[in-house]
Each structure stands twice: as structure tokens, then as C-alpha cells.
Amino acid sequence: MLLLGIDGGQTSTKSCLYDHENGICLFASGPPIDHMLTFNGQVKTKQAIQQSLQALLVQAKLIRKVDMAFASISGVHKEHEELIKSWIAECVQVDACMIEGDVKANLSGASNGKNDGVLIIAGGGSIGYYFEGRREFVAGGYGHILGDEGSAYWIGLQSIKAGIRDSESRGPKTVLGKQILDHFGEESFWGIKKRIHADKIQRSHMAQLSLLVERAAADGDEVAQDILQRAGEELGGLAVSVLQQAKAYDSTLRLDHVYMTGGVVHSERVVASLKDTVHRYNAAVRISKPQYPPVVGALILSAQALQVRMDMSIVNLALQGDEI
Structure with a gap:
């Protein structure tokens, strides 16, 4: 065979x-x-x-x-x-x-083929998913324009927005603005805007900024830390939505895990925030790595x-x- x-x-x-x-x-x-x-x-x-x-x-x-x-x-x-x-x-x-x-x-x-939990994919995009054998339960997955909350792309986009607000004194101070401009070799966010609309900064480039945010958060930047916390809350919300959908369909279903996959799950801050969000719904659900x-x-x-x-x-x- x-x-x-x-x-x-x-x-x-x-x-x-x-x-x-x-x-x-x-x-x-x-x-x-x-x-x-x-x-x-x-x-x-x-x-x-x-x-x-x-x-x-x-x-x-x-x-x-x-x-x-x-x-x-x-x-x-x-x-x-x-x-x-x-x-x-x-x-x-x-x-x-x-x-x-x-x-x-x-x-x-x-x-490992058991389908005993909810899947969270958090890479360039994001989605929550469970398959019961007859029916699928989904949260998110609408792409970078309509969704992908908590994804690497979303984190990168939030970092640019935070840099813009800081540069215009409309938001808290953050090192992200200067680091993003240096990363792309631009002098102002107008240059960033121009390149985004000309498709010279693509989704993959935006997603790569999540690594910059992670480093800034580790160095103590509160804005970066807040972005990662919100990312975890968004991903946790996807998991809770799928858990609720599945329970409403069949209250006897045993979903003991939330399996996290994708590059974003390597962020300890994101995972901790996701875990808090899920456990506020059901403290018995385990946040698990893929087998x-x-x-x-x-x-x-x-x-x-x-x-x-x-x-x-x-x-x-x-x-x-x-x-x-």
C-alpha cells in the first residue's frame, strides 16, 4: 500500500x-x-x-x-x-x-488524525477551524483586506499604523516608527504609503515586520507589546468562536485542545494572550503544539x-x- x-x-x-x-x-x-x-x-x-x-x-x-x-x-x-x-x-x-x-x-x-481540538493557523494569514466529520466550523480566514486578525500580516500592519500615529503625535511613543523606516530605507511614512500602493511592499514584506515587532517588545517597547497582546486576543477569539459553534451543533463533542500552527505561534507573548482569552471561555482547554x-x-x-x-x-x- x-x-x-x-x-x-x-x-x-x-x-x-x-x-x-x-x-x-x-x-x-x-x-x-x-x-x-x-x-x-x-x-x-x-x-x-x-x-x-x-x-x-x-x-x-x-x-x-x-x-x-x-x-x-x-x-x-x-x-x-x-x-x-x-x-x-x-x-x-x-x-x-x-x-x-x-x-x-x-x-x-x-x-494525529484524532480531530480532538480546534486548529488555529497564524502565519501570513489567520483562521480557526474544526472538522467534525460531517460539518466544518470556521472563524476568520477572510484574507488580509477583510480579516487575518492576529496574523503576521496584521501585526506588521498595526506596527506601521502605530509608527504613523507616533510621527503625528496622535499616539504613544514607540521605536517601531524609526525601525520600520530604516527597514524599508524610507525617510517618511509617505514613502511607505507610496510603495504599498505600488505593490512594492507586498503582503510577505508586511508579515516580516512581525519579527521587528517581536524584538521591539522584548526590548520593552510598550506599543509593540500591546500589538502582540492584541494579536493573541484576536487569535484566541477565533478559537473561542469555533468552540462555541461546535458546542452549539453538538454539546457532546469533546474538544480538549487548541492546536496552534504558523510562524506567529513562536511568539510567547501572542501565545500567552491567546491562552488567557481561551481560558476565560473554558479553562479546561489545553493550548497544544501540533504533533x-x-x-x-x-x-x-x-x-x-x-x-x-x-x-x-x-x-x-x-x-x-x-x-x-
Whole structure:
């Protein structure tokens, strides 16, 4: 039984092959995908998926057919599923293939397939998610214009706004303003504004400012500390919303965890604030780290689709030698 998992994200594309009979699990990486709504985005996504698969198949040598594949693709739309399946088929023959967005594989990996808690993704964007098996419960996920509260992008945006308010004496003093101008090599926030509207400061650049905010907070800047605290409150609010939705649907559901994934969760201040927010709702819920990365979650979902039990010791051994 050969199972294939694919995780296409905005940072990189991971793939994983599980061979139960021979006790083998292999991992490979490729470049990031892009949004599928543009032609260039589709070209970039195809290249990312196929480069990752080709790197995987080099390790697998003669394997050219798998029983089940589960591809977790960030921002995927229903109309693109057959296209993605065709890209996979150009690299390897697949008897059955499922294409989904990134939340299911994230939750599956984080919970080791148990789905016993709410997933919070807090990277460039943010979303809260739980899948009961028949119904999905979602909070957030509306993108950087309408939402993404608590995300790295949101933190970066708040830091720029705080710098502007300080520069105009409309807000508290903060080191963030000067640090942001120095970071982008600008003399004033008018230059920042011009570059944002000209798409010369992109979402990824904005998200990178979250690292600057984290350093300023560690150095004692109260504005930076407040931004990180509010980020945690926003993410905690997403978790509470999903918990409430699930409880209203089925009061017998046992959701004991909030699984945190994404780059923002490395901030101790954000995590502490999120924890406080969740525990004000239910002190028994544990804030937990993911047990496995999303690509393993995709692998677990492929196994569940065929009702196959995976030997996770094989996966654990393979993970020890890979930086996934």
C-alpha cells in the first residue's frame, strides 16, 4: 500500500510517500505555491507541486504508482481540483486522489488524525477551524483586506499604523516608527504609503515586520507589546468562536485542545494572550503544539480515505532525518 501526501503552502511545498509494506517513509520539498486565480499563479503552483514530487520520486526510484494521494493546497478552489490532479498525474500514476484546502491536513497533522481540538493557523494569514466529520466550523480566514486578525500580516500592519500615529503625535511613543523606516530605507511614512500602493511592499514584506515587532517588545517597547497582546486576543477569539459553534451543533463533542500552527505561534507573548482569552471561555482547554506537520496530516487523511492504519513509528523515524 503506497500513500502520498502533498502540502502546498505559501512558504514551500512538501510531499511525503508512505510505503507500509516495506516500512519506508520519504519526504521532499519544493518551492512555494501561489494563488490559483491567475495564470501566473497556476504556473507557479504547478511548478511547485511537480518539483516537490520529482524530488520525492528520485528518492523512491522505481515507484511510479500510488494507491491514494491527498493534496492539501492553500487557497484552492473547487474549479481547480481537476487541474491539480492532472499535474500530479504527469509525475506519478494515482489510483485515487483528493484535493482539499490546507486546513484539514493542518488539523489532521496537529491532532494525529484524532480531530480532538480546534486548529488555529497564524502565519501570513489567520483562521480557526474544526472538522467534525460531517460539518466544518470556521472563524476568520477572510484574507488580509477583510480579516487575518492576529496574523503576521496584521501585526506588521498595526506596527506601521502605530509608527504613523507616533510621527503625528496622535499616539504613544514607540521605536517601531524609526525601525520600520530604516527597514524599508524610507525617510517618511509617505514613502511607505507610496510603495504599498505600488505593490512594492507586498503582503510577505508586511508579515516580516512581525519579527521587528517581536524584538521591539522584548526590548520593552510598550506599543509593540500591546500589538502582540492584541494579536493573541484576536487569535484566541477565533478559537473561542469555533468552540462555541461546535458546542452549539453538538454539546457532546469533546474538544480538549487548541492546536496552534504558523510562524506567529513562536511568539510567547501572542501565545500567552491567546491562552488567557481561551481560558476565560473554558479553562479546561489545553493550548497544544501540533504533533505532526501538515504534510503528514495529508498522509494521514489519505490513509483514512482507504481505511488503512499507518505505522507512525515509520513516519517518526523518517522525520528524525528531515527538517519538515
